[in-house]
Amino acid sequence: MRRLPPLPALRTFEVAARLGSFAAAASELNVTPSAISHQVRSLEAWFERLLFVRGTRRVELTPDGRRLLSGLTQAFDLMHDSCAVLRSPDQVRVLAVHCAPSFASKWLGPRIGRFMQAYPATTLRLTSGPEPPDLRRNTGIQLGITYGAPPERAAVEVQALGLEPTVPMCSPRIASTSEPITPQDVVRLPLIESKLNPVHWADWCRVNRVRLPPAARPSFDRGSMAIAAAVDGLGVVLETLRFAESELARGELVLLDGPGFRRIERETHFMCWRRAERDHPALSAFREWLVAQLATSPDGLST
Amino acid sequence: MRRLPPLPALRTFEVAARLGSFAAAASELNVTPSAISHQVRSLEAWFERLLFVRGTRRVELTPDGRRLLSGLTQAFDLMHDSCAVLRSPDQVRVLAVHCAPSFASKWLGPRIGRFMQAYPATTLRLTSGPEPPDLRRNTGIQLGITYGAPPERAAVEVQALGLEPTVPMCSPRIASTSEPITPQDVVRLPLIESKLNPVHWADWCRVNRVRLPPAARPSFDRGSMAIAAAVDGLGVVLETLRFAESELARGELVLLDGPGFRRIERETHFMCWRRAERDHPALSAFREWLVAQLATSPDGLST
DNA sequence: CCTACACATGAATGGAATTCATCTATACTG
DNA sequence: CAGTATAGATGAATTCCATTCATGTGTAGG
Numbered sequence A, B: 001m002r003r004l005p006p007l008p009a010l011r012t013f014e015v016a017a018r019l020g021s022f023a024a025a026a027s028e029l030n031v032t033p034s035a036i037s038h039q040v041r042s043l044e045a046w047f048e049r050l051l052f053v054r055g056t057r058r059v060e061l062t063p064d065g066r067r068l069l070s071g072l073t074q075a076f077d078l079m080h081d082s083c084a085v086l087r088s089p090d091q092v093r094v095l096a097v098h099c100a101p102s103f104a105s106k107w108l109g110p111r112i113g114r115f116m117q118a119y120p121a122t123t124l125r126l127t128s129g130p131e132p133p134d135l136r137r138n139t140g141i142q143l144g145i146t147y148g149a150p151p152e153r154a155a156v157e158v159q160a161l162g163l164e165p166t167v168p169m170c171s172p173r174i175a176s177t178s179e180p181i182t183p184q185d186v187v188r189l190p191l192i193e194s195k196l197n198p199v200h201w202a203d204w205c206r207v208n209r210v211r212l213p214p215a216a217r218p219s220f221d222r223g224s225m226a227i228a229a230a231v232d233g234l235g236v237v238l239e240t241l242r243f244a245e246s247e248l249a250r251g252e253l254v255l256l257d258g259p260g261f262r263r264i265e266r267e268t269h270f271m272c273w274r275r276a277e278r279d280h281p282a283l284s285a286f287r288e289w290l291v292a293q294l295a296t297s298p299d300g301l302s303t
Numbered sequence C: 001c002c003t004a005c006a007c008a009t010g011a012a013t014g015g016a017a018t019t020c021a022t023c024t025a026t027a028c029t030g
Numbered sequence D: 001c002a003g004t005a006t007a008g009a010t011g012a013a014t015t016c017c018a019t020t021c022a023t024g025t026g027t028a029g030g
Helices: A007-019 A022-029 A033-047 A063-085 A101-118 A183-188 A201-208 A223-231 A241-250 A281-295 B007-019 B022-029 B033-047 B063-085 B101-108 B112-118 B183-188 B201-208 B223-231 B241-250 B281-295
Strands: A052-055 A058-061 A093-099 A122-128 A143-147 A156-160 A163-170 A191-194 A236-240 A264-267 A269-274 B052-055 B058-061 B093-099 B122-128 B143-147 B156-160 B163-170 B191-194 B236-240 B264-267 B269-274
Touching: A007 A022, A007 A033, A007 A063, A007 B007, A022 A033, A033 B281, A058 A063, A063 B063, A093 A101, A093 A281, A101 A122, A101 A143, A101 A223, A101 A241, A101 A281, A122 A281, A143 A281, A163 A223, A163 A241, A183 A201, A191 A223, A201 A264, A223 A236, A223 A241, A236 A241, A269 A281, A281 B033, B007 B022, B007 B033, B007 B063, B022 B033, B058 B063, B093 B101, B093 B281, B101 B122, B101 B143, B101 B223, B101 B241, B112 B122, B112 B281, B122 B281, B143 B281, B163 B223, B163 B241, B183 B201, B191 B223, B201 B264, B223 B236, B223 B241, B236 B241, B269 B281
Parallel strands: A093 A122, A093 A143, A191 A236, B093 B122, B093 B143, B191 B236
Antiparallel strands: A052 A058, A143 A269, A156 A269, A163 A236, A163 A264, B052 B058, B143 B269, B156 B269, B163 B236, B163 B264
């Protein structure tokens, strides 16, 4: 087996040697000069030879260093050319995602920049609308993120996006949370209906053993709008916490929750794709990225 | 800045592609097939393309995979050739170390195989003897490990190998340690003198405030022989724990120690080298390796 | 038909790469 | 000439990547 030193160290050496500067190499590789210094030292230990002579504020290659560099620069050039073949702009990948609108604006939108940074070769086309895409007919969509019940279609695979806690929330102007409250206290407040959420106030009342007042309630067919109404002080909204992350973080909404409450956690969002395309790299990369984002979001991805 | 995927993944891909088998690639790279699988998947995600078609018990390159492979094989060949220039056998490095004999046999010897594995390009020449090498005159020695007092020579740098606890030890046949003992109990036992250790029984008695009996004591001018005598049940030896690691681990010796005792910890071993050669890679690699071994040995490297 | 083998995958782990904090030695500038 | 800025060095701490482990799947081969 041909033995090579750690490849990242070789790469670091080549850049530093080519530029004649650890600082410049750090800049090119987006690391600190300290990282360059450590890597070069490590490579020198591996070869048991000095590759640079150090002066104040400068480095110079030794004969051994020059000997190593000439072949390496060619090697990395070749490597770059080989990789570039698979990354050429005229083969830019497009990933078309159709997303439920509130999930798009309240959860995915604030995060999508991270996906673009992690996968710069992929152009994302994000559309939204309340209807789940028919992936058998609409081949322009590769991945759908739906709300409500899991879509069931032949040759379409579905994955739930985890259990979502659906909790009453309202503006702090409406209810002080500095003292303990009960479910009974909640239903005495004005309530807001978020129509598309499969969890309704009736469900919540059943689980928390209180009677739902028969009064008429304002309702919205967008979770984000229901959330906005609650922020405006129009009442208590019952919605998934995922839609209220920034409002909760900023204190614009507070949870009406406590030891005497029972939460409802259901799978209400699903992503789906055609089974035949499941191993498509951009598609599987997005799926994995999304699952990873869910795992690190404040409410976590519960199984 | 030219952007490359993680280089270890590229290397893994090249080997797997060239051999047409994840299992064979695993064997060549000394990792598990699972590692190959993960690396290839990761590379496919980075490029957002499939590089292999998976069949049962076989893989086959896709057109993209073939496109990537041809340049990479040349690149890694070049890289290997460049690295081989600095590792050619006719430039095999020799590192000559002269070591105090007991340290050599009791501490360094059991470990030296690890150095050879970590630095296969270095041929180690290990000599031992009680006299510190005169590094100014004996240029055939590059590093000395001495016992006793720190050598002081012009143009020679010295580094202590840490504080060493020097503790009475004996065979469990001689003294039961299941009940508390006192320093007074120790000096009633037969004592063994390890002559070259700068810590003597007289020192130990002074520190522990007991009178050293005037009886004659067997003495050895090798710490390892003194340790062996103690294992044979000839008496209590006062020596550095470093010389007795395996005996203590095997229960052939026990420590005579306890709350009422005062340990003596001194720097008794030193390594030294010519200042002009301090950055010689093999030499500095050995120094760093030795310091790391001390840090992970049972008594640790105290500063 | 059963066993063995190659690849897949998620969770856990160890170690390598990197950052951070601080230092040294000039080079440069006012 | 003195003070400041810069590049590289180093050790400790932290982060993240590569790898292993455990388990699973789907044949190929005996």
